[in-house]
Amino acid sequence: MTDILMPALSPTMEEGKLAKWLVKEGDTVKPGDVIAEIETDKATMEVEAVDEGVISKLMVEAGTEGVKVNAIIAQLSAEGEAPKPKANGKAKAAKVDAPPQAVAETPAVEAKAKNDGHRLRAPEQKVAAAEGLHDPTLPEGVTYKKTAVRDALRDAIAEEMRRDERVFLMGEEVGQYQGAYKVSRGLLEEFGDRRVIDTPITEYGFAGLGVGAAFGGLRPIVEFMTFNFAMQAIDHIINSAAKTLYMSGGQMGCPIVFRGPNGAASRVGAQHSQDYSAWYGHVPGLKVLAPYDAADAKGLLKAAIRDPNPVVFLEHELMYGVEFDVPEVEDFVLPIGKARIRREGTDVTLVAHSRMVKFALDAAEELAGIGIEAEVIDLRSLRPLDTETVIESVKKTNRIVCCEEGWRFFGVGAEIAAAVVEHAFDYLDAPPLRVAQKDVPLPYAANLERLSLPNAQDIVEAAKKVCYRETE
Amino acid sequence: MAGKTGGAKVRKPVSEPQKADLIGFYRDMLLIRRFEEKAGQLYGMGLIAGFCHLYIGQEAVVVGVQSILEPDDQVITGYRDHGHMLAAGMTSRGVMAELTGREGGYARGKGGSMHMFSREKNFFGGHGIVGAQVPLGTGLAFSNRYKGTDAVCIAYFGDGASNQGQVYEAFNMASLWKLPVVYVIENNQYAMGTSIARASAETELFKRGISFEIPGEEVDGMDVLAVRKAAAKAVQRARDGDGPYILEMKTYRYRGHSMSDPAKYRTREEVQDVREHRDPIEMLKKKLLDAKHVTEDDLKKIEAEVREIVNDSAQFAQDSPEPDPAELWTDVLVESR
Numbered sequence: 001m002t003d004i005l006m007p008a009l010s011p012t013m014e015e016g017k018l019a020k021w022l023v024k025e026g027d028t029v030k031p032g033d034v035i036a037e038i039e040t041d042k043a044t045m046e047v048e049a050v051d052e053g054v055i056s057k058l059m060v061e062a063g064t065e066g067v068k069v070n071a072i073i074a075q076l077s078a079e080g081e082a083p084k085p086k087a088n089g090k091a092k093a094a095k096v097d098a099p100p101q102a103v104a105e106t107p108a109v110e111a112k113a114k115n116d117g118h119r120l121r122a123p124e125q126k127v128a129a130a131e132g133l134h135d136p137t138l139p140e141g142v143t144y145k146k147t148a149v150r151d152a153l154r155d156a157i158a159e160e161m162r163r164d165e166r167v168f169l170m171g172e173e174v175g176q177y178q179g180a181y182k183v184s185r186g187l188l189e190e191f192g193d194r195r196v197i198d199t200p201i202t203e204y205g206f207a208g209l210g211v212g213a214a215f216g217g218l219r220p221i222v223e224f225m226t227f228n229f230a231m232q233a234i235d236h237i238i239n240s241a242a243k244t245l246y247m248s249g250g251q252m253g254c255p256i257v258f259r260g261p262n263g264a265a266s267r268v269g270a271q272h273s274q275d276y277s278a279w280y281g282h283v284p285g286l287k288v289l290a291p292y293d294a295a296d297a298k299g300l301l302k303a304a305i306r307d308p309n310p311v312v313f314l315e316h317e318l319m320y321g322v323e324f325d326v327p328e329v330e331d332f333v334l335p336i337g338k339a340r341i342r343r344e345g346t347d348v349t350l351v352a353h354s355r356m357v358k359f360a361l362d363a364a365e366e367l368a369g370i371g372i373e374a375e376v377i378d379l380r381s382l383r384p385l386d387t388e389t390v391i392e393s394v395k396k397t398n399r400i401v402c403c404e405e406g407w408r409f410f411g412v413g414a415e416i417a418a419a420v421v422e423h424a425f426d427y428l429d430a431p432p433l434r435v436a437q438k439d440v441p442l443p444y445a446a447n448l449e450r451l452s453l454p455n456a457q458d459i460v461e462a463a464k465k466v467c468y469r470e471t472e
Numbered sequence: 473m474a475g476k477t478g479g480a481k482v483r484k485p486v487s488e489p490q491k492a493d494l495i496g497f498y499r500d501m502l503l504i505r506r507f508e509e510k511a512g513q514l515y516g517m518g519l520i521a522g523f524c525h526l527y528i529g530q531e532a533v534v535v536g537v538q539s540i541l542e543p544d545d546q547v548i549t550g551y552r553d554h555g556h557m558l559a560a561g562m563t564s565r566g567v568m569a570e571l572t573g574r575e576g577g578y579a580r581g582k583g584g585s586m587h588m589f590s591r592e593k594n595f596f597g598g599h600g601i602v603g604a605q606v607p608l609g610t611g612l613a614f615s616n617r618y619k620g621t622d623a624v625c626i627a628y629f630g631d632g633a634s635n636q637g638q639v640y641e642a643f644n645m646a647s648l649w650k651l652p653v654v655y656v657i658e659n660n661q662y663a664m665g666t667s668i669a670r671a672s673a674e675t676e677l678f679k680r681g682i683s684f685e686i687p688g689e690e691v692d693g694m695d696v697l698a699v700r701k702a703a704a705k706a707v708q709r710a711r712d713g714d715g716p717y718i719l720e721m722k723t724y725r726y727r728g729h730s731m732s733d734p735a736k737y738r739t740r741e742e743v744q745d746v747r748e749h750r751d752p753i754e755m756l757k758k759k760l761l762d763a764k765h766v767t768e769d770d771l772k773k774i775e776a777e778v779r780e781i782v783n784d785s786a787q788f789a790q791d792s793p794e795p796d797p798a799e800l801w802t803d804v805l806v807e808s809r
């Protein structure tokens with residue numbers, strides 16, 4: 001099943017009118033067939049099919065105004081592409097009413113503008129376009145369920161596997177063992193070993209195999225026992241998954257999720273304790289997510305699985321057991337590329353992602369005690385990076401501390417600090433500061449490990465510094 | 473590629489083990505077992521943290537192989553490495569203190585259980601990434617050939633590791649260049665919770681070198697004498713410049729993969745059966761007694777001596793201070809002055 005999305009006519013277009021359908025349900029289309037016409041106030045555009053297949057459902061009526069860019073407008077089932085559900089009937093038919101995701105995805109259609117169709121300029125990249133991305137509004141009176149991060153991830157995988165037959169999970173010990181960190185608990189039982197696949201210890205091999213399967217029309221979720229072991233496979237993540245869409249001139253996307261715990265666990269030494277946020281954040285052609293709480297873990301993992309691009313999904317082992325409220329709604333999908341303001345404040349902006357958000361929140365609490373109101377931004381998505389939210393915050397607070405668990409050099413904090421200096425220089429009352437891991441491989445000894453990893457106290461000190469308050 | 477040249481020492485041929493050797497093997501295996509049991513206890517007390525992979529059950533492999541090595545031969549292995557270090561002659565104190573992350577440890581607390589090294593004993597780690605030691609060990613062998621010594625490198629790895637691609641890249645080069653490396657596959661039947669049959673299309677791992685022209689054989693890895701015999705042949709072959717060899721040691725790990733292990737992937741009976749019928753230490757003990765090489769009293773003395781060493785190392789590992797905070801910043805790069 002391929003989703004056909006509402007295409008954008010220009011980088012700034014957010015919505016348009018679906019003027020006319022030129023096909024009906026049941027029609028067979030070939031790549032290049034014009035299937036619909038779309039209008040904005042500026043132009044009309046023909047929508048062409050990129051894939052071969054049968055139009056299985058038109059999701060938006062002709063004449064509808066205000067269709068959001070990247071909303072699903074139709075579905076194409078490619079014969080031979082989607083595997084037929086097995087006779088046991090376990091796999092339910094894909095649910096079709098996915099909420100529109102206003103996400104900067106590659107539309108599954110080629111847009112040919114009739115009037116001002118020139119797109120020679122690179123899309124404006126001054127400030128990442130987080131505009132228009134919003135978390136879905138939750139229904140009034142929504143209830144919440146306390147859920148551990150690991151179970152939220154599991155729920156996301158299970159829901160997406162029920163929804164889409166093409167989704168499968170593959171990795172070391174994901175099946176019979178129920179996951180090295182128990183994220184895949186129960187999945188083998190529900191989906192069977194055709195879709196929950198234990199691999200040998202061969203990361204380079206199965207990452208490549210996953211990418212190939214994605215080329216072949218499937219939607220793999222590749223689990224790395226930890227991201228440290230993905231270093232064996234990083235060639236496929238970058239050279240094969242991230243670059244192929246571009247190298248193929250848009251023909252060959254790679255819808256795949258690489259996920260697993262990232263960063264330092266506890267006392268497992270240098271080879272098992274590394275934060276890869278900056279590594280993957282560096283690479284065009286990837287999306288990189290690093291949620292903090294269970295709701296974001298669930299909503300973003302579902303978005304990642306649906307995304308037509310390769311997504312690196314960075315979890316944190318020390319967060320797996322932590323419980324958070326997760327809204328009990330039918331299909332909780334979050335937009336990729338939107339930061340979350342976790343605490344509002346006026347005096348200093350603290351930017352963090354993944355487990356560091358906890359430290360930033362703790363620091364904010366302590367800072368409040370000495371009269372400093374910190375605004376805490378949880379990045380959630382590192383690529384695309386929601387610089388807009390960060391910059392808006394800095395315009396208000398005039399100070400920023402960038403927090404990350406990984407090394408400072410060429411890091412996430414460096415990127416954010418540079419963006420802030422570039423776009424909000426005149427608003428800054430102090431140089432941006434970074435809190436990061438010490439610039440050494442992570443030591444095993446308890447005292448050295450403590451000294452090496454960043455914590456809430458480091459953030460408090462940095463925040464005091466940018467506020468020109470007495471520090472210890 | 474340089475062949476054997478003047479640098480080579482005259483090696484004494486590996487002899488049939490004598491009574492004293494046999495008692496030595498028994499003692500060494502017992503030391504490893506008691507050491508590991510103690511490490512397990514210290515872990516339970518919170519003195520050791522992170523991952524801690526015990527070698528209990530596999531003692532005959534490393535003791536048998538190490539018994540025929542010369543001091544300039546090199547050894548490299550994965551993270552299940554405590555036994556290898558003790559067999560390579562590293563001190564129990566230094567190993568245990570590394571497990572507790574203290575100054576007295578082999579890496580001054582910076583490496584931990586999975587990453588320990590001793591230049592002095594030609595022990596090159598202690599590697600946390602499954603399979604990494606195989607090309608690394610092949611590179612050590614390359615350095616021997618390059619320098620014209622006749623030292624041999626032993627690269628130990630697991631059945632699970634034997635599915636990593638880099639293993640085969642290394643095999644090819646080792647055979648192509650006739651490098652003096654012996655690959656010891658410690659087939660303990662499981663990689664974490666995955667039995668070999670669930671992960672390997674060819675489960676007879678000694679055959680894994682066939683397409684690289686590397687001969688191999690299966691060895692009863694619970695029988696220290698069988699191990700020693702097979703290793704002697706393979707090491708001699710490598711020393712003579714005839715290239716790599718694969719020894720698949722059929723062995724078994726009694727404990728969980730690391731300290732936390734769901735233990736659902738095998739039955740308790742399976743473990744118990746090996747313990748009762750194939751235990752490497754019990755089997756050698758019986759041989760020693762049957763041949764009247766030792767009396768029960770002698771064995772008690774050995775047990776007491778081993779316990780003394782282990783208790784001393786545990787005490788040392790607790791008394792040794794944490795590393796100086798300044799150590800955080802040392803050893804990142806070699807500082808040239």
Ligand SMILES: Cc1ncc(C[n+]2csc(CCOP(=O)(O)OP(=O)(O)O)c2C)c(N)n1
Binds near residue numbers: 229232601634662
């Ligand atoms: C590249 C890599 N992938 C995964 C892991 C996690 N891991 C550690 S040990 C292990 C099992 C290895 O089994 P085996 O090679 O049979 O050795 P054994 O533990 O039985 O001694 C796994 C999957 C790792 N350390 N490195």
Ligand SMILES: [Mg+2]
Binds near residue numbers: 661
């Ligand atoms: Mg094994």
